[in-house]
Amino acid sequence: MRLFDKVAIVGTGLIGGSIALAIKKKQIAKEVIGISRHRYTLALAKKIHAIDKGSLDLEVIKDADLVILATPVNTILNLAPRISKIIKGNCIVIDVGSTKQEIVAKLSKVFTHYLGAHPLAGSEKRGIVNATADLFKDSLCILTPTKNTDKKTLRKITRLWVELGAEVDILSANRHDKILSFTSHLPHIVAFSLIKSIPQRYLKFASGGLKDTTRIAGSESELWSDIFLSNRKNILGSIRILENNLEKIKSAITRKDKRRLNRILKKAKEKRDNLI
Amino acid sequence: MRLFDKVAIVGTGLIGGSIALAIKKKQIAKEVIGISRHRYTLALAKKIHAIDKGSLDLEVIKDADLVILATPVNTILNLAPRISKIIKGNCIVIDVGSTKQEIVAKLSKVFTHYLGAHPLAGSEKRGIVNATADLFKDSLCILTPTKNTDKKTLRKITRLWVELGAEVDILSANRHDKILSFTSHLPHIVAFSLIKSIPQRYLKFASGGLKDTTRIAGSESELWSDIFLSNRKNILGSIRILENNLEKIKSAITRKDKRRLNRILKKAKEKRDNLI
Numbered sequence: 001m002r003l004f005d006k007v008a009i010v011g012t013g014l015i016g017g018s019i020a021l022a023i024k025k026k027q028i029a030k031e032v033i034g035i036s037r038h039r040y041t042l043a044l045a046k047k048i049h050a051i052d053k054g055s056l057d058l059e060v061i062k063d064a065d066l067v068i069l070a071t072p073v074n075t076i077l078n079l080a081p082r083i084s085k086i087i088k089g090n091c092i093v094i095d096v097g098s099t100k101q102e103i104v105a106k107l108s109k110v111f112t113h114y115l116g117a118h119p120l121a122g123s124e125k126r127g128i129v130n131a132t133a134d135l136f137k138d139s140l141c142i143l144t145p146t147k148n149t150d151k152k153t154l155r156k157i158t159r160l161w162v163e164l165g166a167e168v169d170i171l172s173a174n175r176h177d178k179i180l181s182f183t184s185h186l187p188h189i190v191a192f193s194l195i196k197s198i199p200q201r202y203l204k205f206a207s208g209g210l211k212d213t214t215r216i217a218g219s220e221s222e223l224w225s226d227i228f229l230s231n232r233k234n235i236l237g238s239i240r241i242l243e244n245n246l247e248k249i250k251s252a253i254t255r256k257d258k259r260r261l262n263r264i265l266k267k268a269k270e271k272r273d274n275l276i
Numbered sequence: 277m278r279l280f281d282k283v284a285i286v287g288t289g290l291i292g293g294s295i296a297l298a299i300k301k302k303q304i305a306k307e308v309i310g311i312s313r314h315r316y317t318l319a320l321a322k323k324i325h326a327i328d329k330g331s332l333d334l335e336v337i338k339d340a341d342l343v344i345l346a347t348p349v350n351t352i353l354n355l356a357p358r359i360s361k362i363i364k365g366n367c368i369v370i371d372v373g374s375t376k377q378e379i380v381a382k383l384s385k386v387f388t389h390y391l392g393a394h395p396l397a398g399s400e401k402r403g404i405v406n407a408t409a410d411l412f413k414d415s416l417c418i419l420t421p422t423k424n425t426d427k428k429t430l431r432k433i434t435r436l437w438v439e440l441g442a443e444v445d446i447l448s449a450n451r452h453d454k455i456l457s458f459t460s461h462l463p464h465i466v467a468f469s470l471i472k473s474i475p476q477r478y479l480k481f482a483s484g485g486l487k488d489t490t491r492i493a494g495s496e497s498e499l500w501s502d503i504f505l506s507n508r509k510n511i512l513g514s515i516r517i518l519e520n521n522l523e524k525i526k527s528a529i530t531r532k533d534k535r536r537l538n539r540i541l542k543k544a545k546e547k548r549d550n551l552i
Contacts, residue, residue: 271476
């Protein structure tokens with residue numbers, strides 16, 4: 001269903017590229033333009049019909065009805081002021097950054113019609129080569145309006161994500177960052193720490209368990225440095241809780257307290273069994 | 277290829293059941309008998325043609341050429357003395373327990389022809405229902421002979437595992453337990469700690485990353501309490517290293533040291549990228 005005339009996607013990587021593909025597939029916009037720093041990314045995006053036009057220059061977004069910022073967190077923050085000077089007055093701007101407090105605080109000042117979004121989709125893979133029109137199917141997209149977000153923008157962007165296949169949930173940026181510090185950022189911290197802890201010469205003995213547990217440590221380091229620093233306080237809090245739990249298990253092992261150890265592991269297993 | 281007349285498998289769960297299925301499929305033994313505490317396990321094992329005969333009573337192993345102990349670590353330790361009184365003099369005994377030092381120390385005293393084995397296969401799933409003849413295909417099986425292990429036993433059991441589809445590696449029990457404390461036990465500790473750290477009400481926001489990272493926390497708690505306590509010293513050592521690395525990442529985040537943080541994550545990513 002047509003919702004926009006012209007959509008500009010700044011950053012045509014895994015997420016931006018997948019949004020572009022889905023918008024084209026579902027005919028949500030008449031025209032999709034992609035902006036990237038890399039010529040080959042744009043060439044590939046055009047080749048797979050994700051975008052109608054690609055540009056290295058931000059100026060092309062000037063007559064877009066919707067601008068989607070799909071770059072790493074830091075780049076979203078850095079580009080916002082420049083973009084605000086290019087777009088037309090009634091243009092809606094959304095970002096799909098993985099943290100929201102810092103971004104929403106800044107972008108809601110810079111743009112008139114702005115809404116923060118975070119589609120809980122994607123993986124350790126990146127780039128337009130991994131983009132697919134189905135990426136958001138059956139996923140959850142969190143929108144983070146503020147008290148100043150106009151109703152029309154919220155309604156239209158909600159419809160956009162529903163059209164892309166996602167279920168939409170509304171949270172404050174604060175709450176989003178608190179929750180994600182546990183459900184997404186902490187697992188990444190753990191995966192990076194775990195693989196760092198395995199001596200190189202032991203890797204040939206890696207079990208499926210180690211591989212699963214560290215899969216997301218294959219994620220881009222720059223991207224995640226940004227995320228960790230952008231959600232610093234919450235993440236330090238979630239790490240502290242992990243350390244406490246690690247300490248509890250360690251203490252039961254140290255004291256050879258089998259009953260206590262088994263009780264902890266059993267409760268953990270039951271919790272995991274509910275996560276399908 | 278026929279290697280044994282009669283094989284007895286004590287514990288027909290995921291591993292024992294899969295060995296049974298593979299032995300039957302490859303016609304490695306004339307007869308396979310299964311011993312379990314659970315009547316329904318034996319009935320199911322017989323139904324899927326994993327075993328020719330099932331018994332709740334250990335006495336049936338008395339004329340076996342090979343006895344495979346495939347119960348949890350503690351049960352292996354507890355059953356060994358009784359089994360040694362039942363088997364015939366030239367019977368080979370192997371166990372497939374996940375830790376080796378404690379088991380090898382005890383079982384090599386109890387049995388004349390004993391060899392410790394640890395097939396690095398399996399998952400968080402358990403039970404004969406999940407058993408498959410292909411479980412060991414392209415997997416690694418670690419054998420842990422002592423200086424007293426007779427060459428013939430080592431040769432025959434090596435051939436057994438190769439027939440089952442595994443590559444065989446020889447390690448001392450000490451070295452096995454040290455390595456596995458990193459490659460298998462630590463990931464389990466991490467997965468249990470991580471899922472324990474996620475507030476229940478946040479689980480609906482779980483990403484694919486959280487699910488992967490905690491998948492093995494769905495493993496049986498009793499089984500893993502045993503393993504952790506049986507490999508206590510090594511595991512406490514590997515946890516300490518993980519804590520140090522967690523601390524390094526935490527400190528870079530605390531100090532907002534983006535360069536240092538990125539350097540740590542990048543090295544971790546590169547290590548993970550080599551783990552295929």
